[in-house]
Amino acid sequence: MYENLIVYLRCPLCKSNLTFARYEKEPVPQNRHDNITGIFSCNCGMIYPIIKNIPRLLPESFLDYEALIKKHIPGYQSMKKTIMEKYGFLILASKKSNESVKKTFGFEWSLLKQKEVNVWNLTDEEFKQQLWDELKIPDQEFKNMIIADIGCGHGRSGSLIADKSLLAFCTDVGLSIEQAAAQNNRKNCFFLQADLHNLPFPDYFFDFVYCSGVLHHTPNTEIAFNKVANVVNGKGIYCVWLYHPFNNIVHKAMLALRKVTIYIPIKLQFWLYMIFLLPFHKLISTLKGKPKGWREIMINQLDMLSPKYRYEHEPEEVTTWYKKDGFSEIEVTTNNSYGFSIKGRRNKII
Ligand SMILES: [Zn+2]
Known part of the structure; x- marks a missing residue:
């Protein structure tokens, strides 16, 4: 193969x-x-x-x-x-x-050393359910699809979609791809180290492309959106998850903190958050009755505070990107506190 x-x-x-x-x-x-x-x-x-x-x-x-x-x-x-x-x-x-993406996200996903560590505080079942809610595609339709998970991170989403599809490719720019491949070993799922700005696939190739929590961490979200859209075929579906603005005082404080943290070396960030932020978040999660492990909390903190770029967008803005790229049937499939997933089907190649 x-x-x-x-x-x-x-x-x-x-x-x-x-x-x-x-x-x-x-x-x-x-x-x-x-x-x-x-x-x-x-x-x-x-x-x-x-x-x-x-x-x-x-x-x-x-x-x-x-x-x-x-x-x-x-x-x-x-x-x-x-x-x-x-x-x-x-x-x-x-x-x-x-360079900075390799360092920050490579370190972030290396914290998922044990497979049982939850991502985004979701159990395996909750994680799967959230993914299917985002995609909203019947299993029958997936059956003959060649799919890609661009910026796959931990690789769990791409490999779960691979289980329903014919063939899957998961890409990521950093070395976390090695751990993703080792933890999600499937016969029809291939892992590649690649950058979404220079994807190693033919244009208009994939039946389905998933790109979750990635585009807003690039220098220009719309340009990155277009680059990934280029590998979606003439009838293909393209689903992305992006941050939207969030009117919450803690969130705003974290955004302000980013002005400093993005310049701190990643390992030093780890220890600073371990000493000053983690105990606070651990206490809050325990008081809420849903205690979190330190790895889960640290992943959330690093994801917020370490990436060089972190933009927020409204669904209406992203809808215009889909339309410009020849997509229709545009639908916001999930929308929670931090972000939303949106998908569209290509109806013409522009
Ligand atoms: Zn060449």
Whole structure:
């Protein structure tokens, strides 16, 4: 199966097909996927490593994993020189812009080391129910779909949708993708390290694309929305979850605090919140009769205070983005204190 995956992938920079420059397969007992190590190459000169069974398809991946590539590709230095002459500006811009996301969200999701840790204070059953409420798509419709979860984080949503679909791809920009892949091992679900601004898929490819809690953490939410919309096919469904403005004094205080916290190194943030904020939140959750574990509380705090970008939008504004991109049947499916999910079906390619 893994060998066949390559037909669905594209070079994120030039959108051409990829080929294997190197490929090693090692069967792993009791694992649904063999362990693949290798390197993809593109006619444009780009190379992308596959490490721990996960294709690393960021423009800057060959720099991130340079030591490993050097060992396997003879003449790497001259190859690197050619790539940098052609794409150097794009690659360095991507590396710079992804740096803080890799650090903050990579650290945040590393707290989910144990599978039983709840995300967003929801039990497994509540988490599933919330997801199906957001999607509002009958199982029958999912059956033949090729789907993507863009910015999959912990990977739980993408793999749950994969259980209902034909084939699924989950992407994330940071190293949390390794943990997501390890904790959500399914035969029809593939995890890739990729950036939503340079997705490694053909345009207009997916039947369903889910992108939850991601777009508002990019420099421009609408631009990110459009980039992801580009991989939704002519009749495909696109569902996103975004923050909306929240008129609450604690929330406003946290937004004010962000003006400082986004500049503090992530590990120092962790310890500051552990000492000064966590005991307060733990007490509140206990008084409310729903005590939370420290990992759950810390994930919530880091999600609020650590990302460099955090924008809030109204459903009406997002509806106009859908319309401009040729989507109809636009519907807000859930709307709670912090945000809303909204979906639309593409009816024309613009
Ligand atoms: Zn290329």
